[in-house]
Amino acid sequence: MWISRNRRFRGSVWVRSLVVVVSLGLILTACGGSDSEAAASNEATTVVEGGGASTALTPATFRLDWIITGEHTHFYAALEQGFFEEEGLDVEILEGGGSALALQQVANKDDDFGLAGFDALAASRAEGLPATMVANIFRRSPxxxxxxxxxxxxxxxxxxxxxxxxxxxxxxxxxxxxxxxxxxxxxxxxxxxxxxxxxxxxxxxxxxxxxxxxxxxxxxxxxxxxxxxxxxxxxxxxxGVVTVSTGVVVHPDTIEERPEVVGGFVRAVQRGLQWTLDNQEEAVEMMTARFPRSVEAEEAALAVEQVGVLAFGERTADAPIGWMSEEDAQQTLETLQKYADLGEIEPLENYYTNEFIDEDL
The missing domain is CATH 3.40.190.10 (Periplasmic binding protein-like II)
Incomplete structure (x- = not known):
């Protein structure tokens, strides 16, 4: 681990971090706009010029699972490094209010993509909300x-x-x-x-x-x-608890009607995560530069380290980033059924797909 674990920022981080702790225990029922810092960070681009030609980018919104923290670094890496743009996408990353809200936004087609836990996805599907996971970021229980x-x-x-x-x-x-x-x-x-x-x-x-x-x-x-x-x-x-967790979710209609957009988004996220894990110090510097008021360097470094731990499970240690194991998905659902009162388990293809995972990443 490259970062020194000193205590120099204990006071300021403690106050700000309580907001994050509160957020983990709550689910918002509505979501307003992102704060000015988050909104400014998206730097939307709609046209790419080169070689005398211009190509319009496809706009897409991505609703996070909560307020922006260091654990979201890889998504901003995909934005900063131009991976979304290379896929022809103009992505706006929006702060969220919990997995349930992200799933609701996707189910209502108010956002194109969302970040949500697999447990919340299963619960939402049980309530009739349509959403499918297309990239599993945390393949080990957080x-x-x-x-x-x-x-x-x-x-x-x-x-x-x-x-x-x-x-x-x-x-x-x-x-x-x-x-x-x-x-x-x-x-x-x-x-x-x-x-x-x-x-x-x-x-x-x-x-x-x-x-x-x-x-x-x-x-x-x-x-x-x-x-x-x-x-x-x-x-x-x-x-030995196997419960896959956070991942990118979309509406099934988006998969059916705009598979090229879904594929491009997933590839960019895969590349963003790989780049972040390969360049942790640079990634943290990028993140703190974008959010100097809300993201502390040492806390972000530790969060990125934890993301690296959670991105690979026992069955997915050698699998491409974002790829979900069928056995892990089934075991997660059975665990949720036993301990979280999940009802009847649907066919696995209703919960997730590996169709868009680039196996070379």
Whole structure:
């Protein structure tokens, strides 16, 4: 890891990062425009000129899963490096309000593409909302148990007799019992406390809880920036929980009617992620230059590092970026059916497709 993990930005990041923590526990019911910094960063281009000819770009909107953070660096890399433009696309990246909102926007055809969790996609389809995942970015579960080094929680077994915070209804909380069962930990020996996500870190630092469940790309960097010693982190995936997560979703009609747009968008995202993982320091510098008021360099570097961890699962370690394993998808749905009350499982092709994945990337 190239970045030094010092604590020089603890104060300012702590205040700003609470906004991110709050965001992870909420789902907005409506979405206004992006803030001025985000809007300015898109730098839309509609015509490419070269060799005496001009080619009109196809406009497309992409709704993120939440406010812009370091874990979205690869999408802005695709924009900054011209990968979208090379595919003939003029992409506008918009801040979001949770996976549910991104899926709603796509289902209503208010946005062309969205970023959403596979669990939210499955739940939305169960409610009749049409959406399909065309690129699976997080192919390893982003859910983690975070604790202070001093608690000594270094393995799942260490959770017995401990108090763990989690927001009721959040996916890390919903999947916590799947984690405990996979790790052969008695769920009755762990006290689960319902907390608002904004309370996780204060409660941990004040000793009101021993640990909390959350998301690796966003909450781990925040906690690391707030403690003198690196926190302990237990990944659900390390105990055998297979739940694919965040990916790019589109309306099935878009796949049918504009496959060239979908293919171009997916290829650009694949290239953006690969470029980011290959050029992490440069990618972070790019991101902080675009969002100097809202993206901190060290936090973004840690988020990018976590994205690299989550982009490849056990079955997809050697697979092209974005490609989803049939076994992983099926296992995720069965886990959601058991622990998240997902109803009847549809045919897998209703949930995702690898049709647009460039296998050379």
């Amino acid at each position: 859910h983690v148990v975070l604790s202070l080094a001093e608690t000594g929680i270094e393995s799942p077994a260490d959770l017995e007799g401990k108090t763990v915070g989690g927001a009721a209804g959040s996916s890390p909380t919903t999947m916590f019992n799947a984690f405990l069962e996979a790790a052969d930990v008695d769920a009755d020996a762990v006290e689960m406390v319902n907390l608002d996500a904004a309370s996780y870190i204060p409660a941990l630092l004040e000793g009101r809880i021993d640990a909390f469940v959350g998301f690796a790309p966003s909450q781990y960097p925040i906690l690391l920036a707030s403690t003198p010693e690196p926190p302990n982190v237990l990944y659900y995936a390390d105990s």
